[in-house]
Amino acid sequence: MKQTRIVLINTSHPGNIGAAARAMKNMGLEELYLVNPKVFPSAEATARASGADDLLARAVCVDKLETAIGDIGLVIGASARSRTLPVPMLDPRRCAELIEQQAETTRTAILFGRERTGLTNDELDRCHYLVQIPTNPDYPSLNVAAAVQVVAYELRVAAGLPENLPPKHHRLATSGEMELFYQHLENTLVAIDFLDPDNPRQLMRRLRRLFSRVQPDENEINILRGILTAVQQRRR
Amino acid sequence: MKQTRIVLINTSHPGNIGAAARAMKNMGLEELYLVNPKVFPSAEATARASGADDLLARAVCVDKLETAIGDIGLVIGASARSRTLPVPMLDPRRCAELIEQQAETTRTAILFGRERTGLTNDELDRCHYLVQIPTNPDYPSLNVAAAVQVVAYELRVAAGLPENLPPKHHRLATSGEMELFYQHLENTLVAIDFLDPDNPRQLMRRLRRLFSRVQPDENEINILRGILTAVQQRRR
Numbered sequence: 001m002k003q004t005r006i007v008l009i010n011t012s013h014p015g016n017i018g019a020a021a022r023a024m025k026n027m028g029l030e031e032l033y034l035v036n037p038k039v040f041p042s043a044e045a046t047a048r049a050s051g052a053d054d055l056l057a058r059a060v061c062v063d064k065l066e067t068a069i070g071d072i073g074l075v076i077g078a079s080a081r082s083r084t085l086p087v088p089m090l091d092p093r094r095c096a097e098l099i100e101q102q103a104e105t106t107r108t109a110i111l112f113g114r115e116r117t118g119l120t121n122d123e124l125d126r127c128h129y130l131v132q133i134p135t136n137p138d139y140p141s142l143n144v145a146a147a148v149q150v151v152a153y154e155l156r157v158a159a160g161l162p163e164n165l166p167p168k169h170h171r172l173a174t175s176g177e178m179e180l181f182y183q184h185l186e187n188t189l190v191a192i193d194f195l196d197p198d199n200p201r202q203l204m205r206r207l208r209r210l211f212s213r214v215q216p217d218e219n220e221i222n223i224l225r226g227i228l229t230a231v232q233q234r235r236r
Numbered sequence: 237m238k239q240t241r242i243v244l245i246n247t248s249h250p251g252n253i254g255a256a257a258r259a260m261k262n263m264g265l266e267e268l269y270l271v272n273p274k275v276f277p278s279a280e281a282t283a284r285a286s287g288a289d290d291l292l293a294r295a296v297c298v299d300k301l302e303t304a305i306g307d308i309g310l311v312i313g314a315s316a317r318s319r320t321l322p323v324p325m326l327d328p329r330r331c332a333e334l335i336e337q338q339a340e341t342t343r344t345a346i347l348f349g350r351e352r353t354g355l356t357n358d359e360l361d362r363c364h365y366l367v368q369i370p371t372n373p374d375y376p377s378l379n380v381a382a383a384v385q386v387v388a389y390e391l392r393v394a395a396g397l398p399e400n401l402p403p404k405h406h407r408l409a410t411s412g413e414m415e416l417f418y419q420h421l422e423n424t425l426v427a428i429d430f431l432d433p434d435n436p437r438q439l440m441r442r443l444r445r446l447f448s449r450v451q452p453d454e455n456e457i458n459i460l461r462g463i464l465t466a467v468q469q470r471r472r
Contacts, residue, residue: 019379019382022378022379022382023378023379023382025372025375026371026372026375026376026377026378026382027371027372028371028372050379051375051377052375091393092389093393133389134389134392134393135262135263135264135392136261136262136263136264136392139261139262139287139288140262141262141287142258142259142262142385143255143258143259143286145382146255146258146259146262146381146382146385149378149382149385149386150385150386150389153328153369153370153386153389156370156371156372157327157329157370160370189463189466192463192466192467192469192470193466193470194462194463194466203459206455206456206459207459210450210452210456210459211450213449213450213451214446214447214449214450215449216446219442220442220446223439223442223443226430227425227428227430230425230428230429230430231428231467234428234429234470
């Protein structure tokens with residue numbers, strides 16, 4: 001579970017970054033990525049991190065989400081609202097069980113969005129699952145560090161539980177491999193006149209959602225790309 | 237669970253009181269007692285409470301623990317350390333189950349001690365149980381509001397309060413529609429020379445497993461078959 005990465009996106013308040021780092025270290029998590037934080041580093045973050053300032057010092061600051069998840073196979077977004085998107089929803093317990101089950105072959109990142117507005121639709125498109133913390137419907141929006149605390153707590157509990165024996169999958173394709181696949185797919189669809197680059201509508205987004213649900217492993221993504229290559233060679 | 241009381245004892249930082257109030261309201265708890273807080277009320281507490289300032293305004297400030305638990309039947313102390321005291325220990329999940337089980341007849345208070353030193357031995361003597369959050373042994377001490385968050389989260393889960401509805405999917409493709417799709421896919425893969433009908437190996441079986449995991453809905457299966465048709469038309 002140490003390998004599970006926490007990604008904070010566009011965090012406004014440095015105190016929240018520090019509190020999230022403390023929550024992570026308390027629960028035994030070690031990898032923090034920050035995508036475009038408003039202020040970082042910051043004395044307030046360090047103060048709120050308390051004894052977790054080492055984790056904060058090792059935090060990786062990047063300017064694009066892609067960089068934070070390029071090497072990650074399983075991407076889970078924390079969401080306060082019920083989204084109408086067809087991304088499967090998990091509660092924190094199921095989320096932790098899923099991560100634990102995949103941990104031997106596949107690394108996971110959990111994305112936490114902006115304090116006020118959460119994750120954008122583009123960011124949600126990168127997620128295989130959403131995790132939603134059950135809340136008071138009259139006041140559902142947790143502080144971001146509090147949300148990290150709950151999700152990390154369930155990870156710690158799940159790591160301590162006796163192992164189920166799930167079927168072993170191969171290593172899941174990473175986000176970077178999936179992006180190469182989507183690009184290959186899009187090029188091919190344009191080449192066969194199925195996708196009009198001047199009027200793409202929602203086609204690629206819908207295909208992304210579909211393949212995101214599949215979570216192809218490394219062998220499967222090789223098969224799919226082999227098919228695309230065969231289609232392209234026929235075109236020449 | 238609304239009736240479960242949170243008691244913060246001798247809290248030093250008003251921000252922690254505010255953050256605890258927010259965590260409580262997010263999880264549906266309503267009753268906050270403060271025993272000798274260092275600073276209260278406080279602008280910092282109100283700021284950190286965010287939309288839970290109503291709960292903070294109703295908080296009851298007392299100068300003795302006895303006053304905060306006089307009407308309470310079940311007293312549980314939050315403890316970071318393993319105590320040598322003969323008080324039964326619960327993890328947060330068992331703690332929530334116990335409270336939920338007693339809720340019809342008995343009110344519960346959960347005590348959270350000072351930021352640095354926790355609960356005194358006298359305070360521990362008032363407790364029927366201790367609740368201990370599982371932590372990283374190298375860094376076990378949670379922020380007090382983070383501890384309130386975890387314990388309150390388990391209370392909400394145990395109360396089994398109405399779940400949010402999952403996002404609605406379109407109707408999933410039927411088995412018959414999936415068979416037509418697999419036939420269409422196989423014909424297309426033969427046409428582009430990706431699949432050799434004389435030596436099919438396990439290819440179609442692997443693709444079946446992949447698409448079976450996707451569970452495409454009716455719109456998605458139409459998109460996929462449209463792509464196959466576009467590939468075939470290019471072949472002619």
